[in-house]
Amino acid sequence: MxxxxxxxxxxxxxxxxxxxxxxxxxxxxxxxxxxxxxxxxxxxxxxxxxxxxxCKVLHIAQKANCILGCIKRSMASRSREVILPLYSALVRPHLEYCIQLWSPQHKKDMDLLEQVQRRAMKMIRGMEPLSY
Known part of the structure; x- marks a missing residue:
């Protein structure tokens, strides 16, 4: 083509x-x-x-960011033991959905994924210095 x-x-x-x-x-x-x-x-x-x-329309990372915001607003604890399981169960599946299809090979797509991951890291008490 x-x-x-x-x-x-x-x-x-x-x-x-x-x-x-x-x-x-x-x-x-x-x-x-x-x-x-x-x-x-x-x-x-x-x-x-x-x-x-x-044909499919994929909305990449926006839903993950929304869910991450809900976790941040609704959870009083910022401990790793609380935030990490919520991130793994609720946010990460949205980032991994159809990853083989859209294949984040472009820098802007990888940056988008990393931005969500950095935002999650900042939420965890004690992990803030690691996220830049």
């Missing part, structure tokens, strides 16, 4: 295509939609189709 004119990140492997980009602004939404339209047009011209039932 030619990726000419595609604004967002396009990754291909065998018969899988992954389009990724930031959609936190109207410009980001527009870029994703334009690229989806271009991919659909390419598929039609080449007598191919995308399996829309397999």
């Amino acid at each position: 030619q990726s000419s004119g595609i604004e967002c990140t396009l990754s291909e492997f065998a018969d899988d295509t992954k389009l990724s980009g930031a959609v936190d602004t109207p410009e980001g939404w527009g870029a994703i939609q334009r690229d989806l339209d271009k991919l659909e047009k390419w598929a039609c011209v080449n007598l191919m189709r995308f399996n829309k039932a397999k």
Whole structure:
């Protein structure tokens, strides 16, 4: 597939295509939609189709940050024994969800994951100096 004119990140492997980009602004939404339209047009011209039932939208790290905020607001204790199990059970699964699919290979994606992890470290009493 030619990726000419595609604004967002396009990754291909065998018969899988992954389009990724930031959609936190109207410009980001527009870029994703334009690229989806271009991919659909390419598929039609080449007598191919995308399996829309397999299409997924992944919201990376935002939900993890929200849950982390809830933990911070609702837990009086900042001990490792309290925060770490909550992080492991409630936050980490959101960071690991479909990681094989979106594969955080770009620096901005890795930075996003590390930002959530640093925020969790700062919540644990005694671990603040370790998180920079």
